[in-house]
Ligand SMILES: Nc1ncnc2c1ncn2[C@@H]1O[C@H](COP(=O)(O)OP(=O)(O)O)[C@@H](O)[C@H]1O
């Protein structure tokens with residue numbers, strides 16, 4: 001089982017968009033996937049039409065393994081389940097460490113309900129302080145959307161610094177360019193410069209700024225379900241292909 | 251007085267369709283039989299959820315089971331529907347598996363959930379179409395106010411040649427168990443107590459299907475005349491033999507011929523074991539008649555058995571000797587074809603039909619049979635005596651056997667054990683079924699041991715015969731085959747010795763004080 005976190009300490013950069021579409025792409029490729037919505041805003045859940053669970057706000061909720069498994073909901077797509085928002089980070093730590101431990105009761109419980117996941121995708125909220133370090137430690141890869149502007153360049157520098165300071169391996173960081181506007185020279189220049197600085201770490205695939213993706217809010221469905229052949233759909237497909245081969249997911 | 255239990259109700263107690271209410275208690279069961287048309291059923295909201303129906307897809311379907319009806323008897327129904335197999339179960343969630351080909355044996359199915367769930371079926375039995383027809387399949391869902399699917403269902407309308415059935419299979423989605431429960435409750439109410447028992451599917455689609463029972467349970471009263479009981483058992487097994495003819499001719503699986511032969515063999519043993527019920531001269535004539543019926547099937551059965559051993563033989567020999575096996579099995583395949591052709595011609599011929607019909611008439615009641623001295627004896631007393639005597643004989647023979655006793659006596663012990671078992675099976679309804687089952691089980695270990703001992707010795711002789719009989723111009727091939735057969739015989743001989751070495755112990759285990767007591771209590775004459 002692999003864990004991928006979509007993370008940036010900036011809001012509105014395409015974390016949720018990436019998490020939602022990646023989860024759908026993985027599930028379509030036959031990878032048993034669980035998408036965890038860690039952001040109280042609940043964007044991922046919104047796109048999949050899953051209502052945030054009220055039960056999840058209950059403090060005693062995660063005292064028992066069964067409660068974890070009960071919180072998971074089937075999406076409308078094969079091989080894809082959703083853990084809706086409103087989970088406390090402490091609970092989430094427990095969840096992740098149990099998922100990592102292949103002999104844990106949680107793993108067994110999920111297996112018994114036929115939900116043995118190959119891939120867990122975390123849609124993270126945009127802050128570092130409250131988000132437990134354990135999430136970073138548990139993750140096999142941390143996808144960081146970078147909008148190619150000078151400001152975002154600084155943000156990414158900050159993240160790598162944070163990783164080094166906390167003694168975390170920055171090898172896990174997998175940045176990619178998000179909301180790219182080809183016609184803007186600034187975007188082009190920033191991308192070239194950052195690819196130079198960070199070398200092969202950046203994914204070749206990038207996500208362009210396009211209405212296909214913007215319209216996700218209206219469709220409340222992953223891009224591939226309504227614009228598979230268009231710019232947006234093709235971009236996430238290429239993104240998934242590169243990521244799955246880099247992380248050996250399929 | 252005598253009833254041949256061949257109705258479903260008698261065979262499968264609890265066959266009476268279980269009501270839906272009970273069904274709801276097992277939350278794994280996920281299908282229901284519908285009375286209403288799907289269109290009216292989902293015309294309005296269900297539990298504040300909006301029904302959505304997709305376009306229907308039309309394909310063919312077939313209801314599958316093996317000849318023994320194992321699926322029906324175990325509360326399951328297997329539907330082939332164009333692109334895959336759907337397995338419905340009275341006690342478990344439905345399973346679906348895509349099926350690219352039209353495999354007839356469970357072992358040949360591609361790996362998948364349905365194949366796994368069918369693992370308990372006998373390997374040698376193929377799946378047969380009980381009926382077929384057209385199927386209209388329509389997927390649906392119940393959707394909430396956000397447009398999220400809360401539960402899914404599939405409507406299946408099956409139009410078979412002998413009947414129709416409409417069923418809905420519901421799907422529980424993780425985290426939305428409540429909606430699934432609501433859908434089930436709605437369907438239960440709408441279907442007016444319609445049940446999810448697979449029995450309904452068989453009832454609707456194959457109303458006239460006559461189940462096949464390889465071991466018919468004849469029931470008779472304790473004071474019934476012995477001759478009536480014997481006649482009834484024979485007539486039941488004659489019917490079993492006849493039920494298998496078609497399957498043999500169509501070459502569906504090898505069990506048809508096997509069952510055919512077992513049925514005839516049982517008749518023969520009734521004739522020799524129920525001593526004195528028919529006159530001596532008639533007994534002799536009948537025995538001959540049934541031996542004649544069996545004889546033309548022997549060769550084909552032998553070949554079937556060799557072919558079943560095929561994998562085992564290849565495993566036993568090193569690859570360098572596989573060439574000879576190839577040659578041998580090639581020959582078996584060829585002679586199997588010609589043997590089957592011969593047997594088919596015989597089954598389809600007039601002489602055979604005449605012989606079977608006259609036997610059937612002869613055993614339809616006792617009026618045309620010649621009574622022997624034991625004919626009028628009450629069957630219970632008669633049976634008890636036969637079993638007790640046979641048991642005593644087995645004990646006497648077994649106790650005389652040690653590791654150095656000649657093989658012939660071991661073979662005789664085997665034959666007597668088999669006779670004892672047949673007697674207990676024939677007369678089981680006269681005694682406590684549970685007790686008889688336990689006695690047969692007491693005997694099992696010994697019988698298995700003796701059976702293997704015999705199989706290994708028969709195989710050695712048969713292989714030698716194969717070699718002697720092979721007319722080959724190619725001397726190289728002949729040599730290859732001789733080498734392989736020689737090696738096999740050596741291995742089988744060793745196996746036979748191993749089994750032989752176990753006989754004394756298996757018998758001692760059977761001859762325990764506890765087993766002795768049980769046989770005595772059940773079958774020894776009570777002297778007042
Ligand atoms: N590549 C893109 N092109 C156009 N709009 C996008 C793109 N990616 C995201 N958006 C839109 O931008 C907004 C913020 O994106 P989101 O993925 O929710 O960011 P985050 O999760 O990082 O806060 C959303 O309304 C989304 O529809």
Ligand SMILES: [Mg+2]
Nearest residue numbers: 015016039043
């Ligand atoms: Mg977000």
